[in-house]
Structures are given as C-alpha cells and as structure tokens.
Amino acid sequence: MQSTTENDLECIEIKKHFGSVRAVDDVSFDIPKGSFFSILGPSGCGKTTLMRMIAGFEQPNSGDIRIKGKSVIGTPPNRRNVKMVFQHLALFPMMNVYENIAYGLRCAGASKDVIRTKVHDVLARISLPDVANREISQLSGGQKQRIAIARCMVLDPDVLLLDEPLGALDLKLREAMKIELKLLQHQFDTTFVYITHDQSEALVMSDHVAIMDKGKFVQIGTPQELYHKPKAAFVAGFVGDTNRWAGRVTRVEDGAVEVETEAGLTMRGSVRGAGAPSVGDAVHVFVRPEFIKAEKSGADAQKIDAGHNVIEGKIDSILFNGANSRVLVRGRAGELIEADVVLTGGTEDLKPKDDVTLSWSAEQTMSFKV
Amino acid sequence: MMQKDIKRLSLYLLFAPFAMWITLLIILPHLGMFYISMREKVAPRVYEFGFDNYINFFNEPIYWNTLLRTGSMSLLVTVLALLLGFPIAYYIAKIAGNRTRGALFLMCLIPLWVSDLIRAFGWILLLRETGIISSSLQWAGLINTPIEFLYNDATVIVGLVYTVILFMIVPLVSTLDGMDDAMIEAGYNLGGNGPTVLRRIIIPYAMPGIVSGCIVVFMLTAGSYLTPILLGGKNSSWFTEQIYDQFITRYNWESGAAFGFVLLAFTSLVIWIGLKLSGQTLNSTVARS
Numbered sequence: 001m002q003s004t005t006e007n008d009l010e011c012i013e014i015k016k017h018f019g020s021v022r023a024v025d026d027v028s029f030d031i032p033k034g035s036f037f038s039i040l041g042p043s044g045c046g047k048t049t050l051m052r053m054i055a056g057f058e059q060p061n062s063g064d065i066r067i068k069g070k071s072v073i074g075t076p077p078n079r080r081n082v083k084m085v086f087q088h089l090a091l092f093p094m095m096n097v098y099e100n101i102a103y104g105l106r107c108a109g110a111s112k113d114v115i116r117t118k119v120h121d122v123l124a125r126i127s128l129p130d131v132a133n134r135e136i137s138q139l140s141g142g143q144k145q146r147i148a149i150a151r152c153m154v155l156d157p158d159v160l161l162l163d164e165p166l167g168a169l170d171l172k173l174r175e176a177m178k179i180e181l182k183l184l185q186h187q188f189d190t191t192f193v194y195i196t197h198d199q200s201e202a203l204v205m206s207d208h209v210a211i212m213d214k215g216k217f218v219q220i221g222t223p224q225e226l227y228h229k230p231k232a233a234f235v236a237g238f239v240g241d242t243n244r245w246a247g248r249v250t251r252v253e254d255g256a257v258e259v260e261t262e263a264g265l266t267m268r269g270s271v272r273g274a275g276a277p278s279v280g281d282a283v284h285v286f287v288r289p290e291f292i293k294a295e296k297s298g299a300d301a302q303k304i305d306a307g308h309n310v311i312e313g314k315i316d317s318i319l320f321n322g323a324n325s326r327v328l329v330r331g332r333a334g335e336l337i338e339a340d341v342v343l344t345g346g347t348e349d350l351k352p353k354d355d356v357t358l359s360w361s362a363e364q365t366m367s368f369k370v
Numbered sequence: 371m372m373q374k375d376i377k378r379l380s381l382y383l384l385f386a387p388f389a390m391w392i393t394l395l396i397i398l399p400h401l402g403m404f405y406i407s408m409r410e411k412v413a414p415r416v417y418e419f420g421f422d423n424y425i426n427f428f429n430e431p432i433y434w435n436t437l438l439r440t441g442s443m444s445l446l447v448t449v450l451a452l453l454l455g456f457p458i459a460y461y462i463a464k465i466a467g468n469r470t471r472g473a474l475f476l477m478c479l480i481p482l483w484v485s486d487l488i489r490a491f492g493w494i495l496l497l498r499e500t501g502i503i504s505s506s507l508q509w510a511g512l513i514n515t516p517i518e519f520l521y522n523d524a525t526v527i528v529g530l531v532y533t534v535i536l537f538m539i540v541p542l543v544s545t546l547d548g549m550d551d552a553m554i555e556a557g558y559n560l561g562g563n564g565p566t567v568l569r570r571i572i573i574p575y576a577m578p579g580i581v582s583g584c585i586v587v588f589m590l591t592a593g594s595y596l597t598p599i600l601l602g603g604k605n606s607s608w609f610t611e612q613i614y615d616q617f618i619t620r621y622n623w624e625s626g627a628a629f630g631f632v633l634l635a636f637t638s639l640v641i642w643i644g645l646k647l648s649g650q651t652l653n654s655t656v657a658r659s
Contacts, residue, residue: 055555055559057555077555077558077559078561082559083559083560084556086552086555087552088552090552090553092556092557094574094575094577095574103557103560103562104560104562106570107560107561107563107566108561152560
C-alpha cells in the first residue's frame with residue numbers, strides 16, 4: 001500500500017442508493033496529488049451525490065473514501081480536510097468578504113493576527129487585495145467566484161471540490177474563469193475535483209476526466225484519450241460533437257468493419273470499445289465533424305485517399321461561427337451530416353445548395369458494438 | 371392626455387381605501403385621543419389645556435409600576451415565544467418535506483380560527499380549581515386537595531405565549547425558507563460545528579425575521595387585554611386593564627387617553643432600543659417580511 005500516500009483522494013467501490021434508485025454504483029478511482037480531476041456527466045448521473053459523499057454530507061452504503069490514505073467514513077463534514085465550492089457559491093451574505101474568508105479560520109481557532117495575515121495573503125493570491133471590506137452584494141460574478149475559492153483555499157485543504165461553479169456565469173465570463181481556475185489550481189498546487197455537465201469545461205481544465213453515466217464511471221482518462229480513443233459509445237457521443245449513425249455490420253476484416261447505416265449509407269470503420277462485432281451485429285458509428293473534409297464536387301476528387309469513405313451531398317445550411325464554422329450536408333440517402341469548414345469570407349467559400357464531396361478516413365469512423 | 375388622466379384616476383382609486391383606512395381609523399382617532407389627553411379637568415365641564423394627565427401618571431407609582439411590569443412580562447413572553455418558535459420554524463422551513471410543511475403550517479394556523487375569547491376559556495377549563503388538570507392530578511393521587519392554576523403570572527405568560535407564538539413563527543419561516551441549504555452546508559464544510567453554524571450563520575441570516583417577529587409579538591402582548599384579564603384575574607395588573615379602568619370604571623377619559631399614549635410611547639421606545647441593539651432597521655425587518 002506504498003502508493004496510497006501519493007494520492008490525495010481515493011474512492012473504493014462506493015455505492016449509494018436512495019430507495020431503489022442506484023445513484024452511485026460501484027465507483028472506484030484515485031486522484032494523484034496536485035492534479036485537476038473532473039467528473040463529467042449528464043444531469044442526474046449521480047455526480048453530485050458522489051461529491052456530497054466525498055464532502056461528508058451523504059454516507060455511502062458501502063465502499064471506502066480515503067483522503068491522504070486515511071479513511072474518512074464516519075468523519076463528519078466539518079472534520080474532513082475537504083473544502084467545497086458550491087454551485088451557487090453559498091457565500092454568507094451577512095458577512096463581508098473578510099469575514100467570509102475568516103470564518104473557517106475562526107472555526108479552526110486561529111488567532112486574530114494569523115487570521116489577518118492569512119486572509120490578506122489569500123486575497124493577494126487571487127489578485128483581489130482591496131476587497132476585504134466589501135459586502136458580498138457589491139462583488140461581480142467573477143469576484144464572488146474567486147472569493148468562494150479563496151474562502152476554501154485559506155484553510156489549506158487536501159482536496160477542493162467544485163460543484164459546477166461556473167454554471168451561473170455568462171458565456172464570456174465563463175470562458176475567462178475556465179482559464180483562471182486552471183491557473184489558480186497551478187498556483188495553489190492543490191487537488192481540484194471539478195463536477196460538471198459541460199464537456200468543454202472538463203476538457204479545457206482537467207488533467208484527468210471521468211465520464212459518469214447512470215451512477216457508474218464509464219471511462220477515466222486524459223481529455224485527449226477521451227476525445228480520440230473513447231472506450232464506449234456513450235463517451236464518444238457525450239464528449240465533443242459528433243455525427244452518429246446506427247447501423248449493421250456487413251463485412252468484417254481484422255480491426256475494420258463495413259457498416260450499412262439505417263439510412264442506407266455504407267462506410268468502413270474501425271472497431272472501438274469492448275466486444276468484436278460480427279456480420280449482422282448492430283453498431284453505433286461516430287465521426288467527428290473536424291475529420292470530415294468537405295470539398296466542392298468535381299474539383300480535386302482525385303486527391304482523396306483510397307481508404308476513405310466518400311459521400312456526395314448538397315449543402316443544406318451553413319452554421320457560421322468564426323473559426324468553428326460548420327456545414328450541414330444532406331446526403332443522397334437524405335440524412336444530415338455535419339462537417340467543419342474554414343470560411344474565409346472569400347468567393348471560394350462553400351455556399352448553401354453547393355454540391356460537395358465529403359470524405360473521411362476509416363480510422364476516424366469509430367464503431368461500437370451495441 | 372386622456373390616457374394620462376385615466377392612469378392617474380385609477381391610481382387615486384387604488385390608493386383611496388388605504389388612505390381612508392389610515393385617516394379615518396388611525397390618524398383621526400389618535401388626534402382626538404391626543405386632544406382629550408391634553409385636557410385637564412378643573413371643574414365639571416370646565417377644562418384647561420396642559421400636561422396634567424401625564425404628570426399624574428408619573429406621580430402615582432402604581433401606574434408606572436404596572437407599565438413596567440407589563441413591559442417586562444411582555445419581554446419575557448417575547449423571548450419565550452422566540453425560543454419556542456425558532457425550532458418550530460426551523461423544522462418547518464428546513465427539515466420537514468414539502469408535503470409535511472404545508473400540513474404543519476396549517477396546524478399552526480388552525481387555533482387562529484377560534485376566537486381569542488373561546489381559547490382563553492379553554493385554558494380556564496383546563497386550569498381552574500375544578501378543571502381537568504387539577505382533577506386528573508387528584509385522580510392520579512399526586513395531590514390531595516384541588517389546586518388553582520389560574521390567576522398567577524406563570525399562567526398569564528403561558529397563555530400569552532400560546533396566543534402570540536404564531537406571529538413569531540410566520541416571519542421566521544419565511545426568512546429561513548429563503549436561506550439556501552448550501553449555506554448551512556458551507557458552514558459545516560468550512561469547519562464549523564453545530565453551535566457555530568447556528569450562531570454564526572443561521573441566526574445572523576434569520577435576524578430580520580427574528581426582529582420582525584419580536585416586534586409584532588411584543589406589540590401584541592403589551593397591548594393585549596383579554597388573555598391577561600381572563601387568566602390572571604384581578605391581580606394580573608396589566609397596563610391595558612388600567613386604561614380600561616380609566617375609561618369605563620372611572621369614566622376618566624382624559625387620563626385613559628393619556629395612558630394610551632404613554633403605552634404607545636413606551637412600546638415604541640422598547641422597540642427602538644431593540645432595533646438599535648440588534649443593529650437592524652424597521653425597513654430591513656418588518657417591511658421585508
């Protein structure tokens with residue numbers, strides 16, 4: 001058990017059910033010291049219950065939670081060195097910023113001088129040195145966010161839990177806070193456990209991400225692994241944007257399959273996930289829009305590699321979003337396919353009603369046995 | 371132009387009932403009472419203008435002693451109502467489920483459907499010498515002779531707490547209801563134990579509700595008449611009884627009116643001190659709930 005000391009947080013076979021509902025079902029993971037770990041899942045997948053168990057507000061029905069190698073089952077929330085940033089922050093409105101941050105230190109019985117130095121120190125570290133005497137209602141959304149983090153970090157926790165704290169912010173601020181959170185995590189060098197249903201938050205900030213669905217962890221990995229090497233259809237569909245088809249296998253040859261979708265498209269794909277499909281099996285096929293190349297038909301058709309899937313279609317509409325622009329192409333079979341394109345604003349740009357050739361490699365056609 | 375006039379007219383019409391209520395039932399009677407309280411009776415049907423009625427009040431110890439007694443007992447009732455009401459309100463607002471919450475609130479309200487008088491007689495039925503409590507204690511062999519539970523201060527206080535506690539519970543429930551549960555959890559999460567969370571987070575948050583409940587309860591208690599008279603009998607020495615005596619028994623309206631204003635000034639002063647001590651304002655408490 002030498003390695004256990006390296007991990008700030010370990011969860012071992014945690015189970016929690018409410019009546020007949022299994023909120024968290026046999027979840028195990030460990031988080032190494034100083035890393036940013038996200039738990040990503042749709043709402044109702046049990047991620048909040050899991051976090052509340054780590055914080056001590058719920059007790060697991062079975063399993064063990066260890067912080068710095070020590071089991072905390074039976075330890076009340078106020079004795080665990082795990083601090084939490086709540087979804088709506090839960091700053092105390094009847095106290096000013098200074099008192100909010102000092103609250104935890106007071107509970108721990110720190111002396112007045114220690115409290116003053118620590119509070120001003122942590123305010124300097126979150127680059128808000130002058131707000132100590134402000135009321136909570138006088139702060140902006142981003143400032144409140146940082147105060148909520150400072151209020152936890154001043155207590156020097158082993159693990160900081162964050163429960164979708166960016167959900168209430170507007171888009172621009174959310175983007176800025178993502179970067180800021182990552183920087184703060186580096187600066188404090190503390191283990192962050194971040195709960196979210198927003199995959200871009202999880203991908204941008206995390207060292208490791210766990211994908212949770214129906215109370216279970218489907219896959220744990222780095223953001224790149226989850227994006228490029230999903231182990232299950234749920235992961236492929238949930239992380240990142242993707243085209244998705246349901247179909248049947250028509251041919252199998254070592255590692256590759258030929259699939260006919262319900263709409264009648266035929267494409268070759270690589271087998272991912274557990275279980276090797278055989279002919280006739282139902283499969284889900286995922287292709288990410290950025291791997292699909294859309295070109296005007298007839299132009300440079302010869303350039304397309306031999307192993308590629310090729311589909312002719314007509315542009316249905318253009319979804320302009322700067323660098324992330326996309327076209328919706330209606331194929332011959334009538335289905336819509338999304339593909340990323342570069343729109344420069346020039347005359348060569350794709351336009352609605354243009355005939356286009358879509359092509360993508362079989363390697364990027366991820367096929368999961370149902 | 372027309373549109374504007376109609377708008378103004380509807381505004382006046384909406385405001386009219388309130389204005390009438392305030393002027394006819396509050397301002398005019400008080401002005402009249404104040405006028406009466408300033409009249410000194412020098413001979414039958416001969417009056418002079420002056421503060422004699424007020425000076426009489428301070429010269430007669432029995433009067434201001436009664437007022438102080440009423441004030442301190444009302445404060446005690448207020449504190450007891452708060453101590454009893456806070457856990458009830460906390461249970462209703464934070465612990466009970468959504469369905470039980472409505473039922474519990476209703477149960478608090480039901481006693482109000484019966485008139486004050488009937489409820490006071492209910493207490494008399496229970497507490498008098500031949501009442502239910504006394505006779506059942508005798509039956510159980512705990513006491514030998516019947517005991518009179520009525521006509522003492524403790525009974526008056528119990529009866530008053532029972533009458534006013536609802537007015538404490540309602541504002542408390544509404545403030546505690548507005549408190550995010552996460553705030554209590556944050557209190558624990560940051561290292562506070564139960565008493566700390568109660569003292570540093572729940573009570574400060576509920577302060578507006580506490581103060582507004584206390585103001586209403588104190589006002590109601592100090593101005594109550596029925597419960598102290600019926601449960602306390604002639605020795606209850608409640609200040610409203612003095613006022614009643616001046617008006618009805620002694621037919622001395624001048625002095626009764628002056629007593630009325632003394633009571634108003636006294637309760638206002640107590641509330642002002644209470645607000646100063648708790649650092650709240652009328653705006654942040656009564657006006658909010």
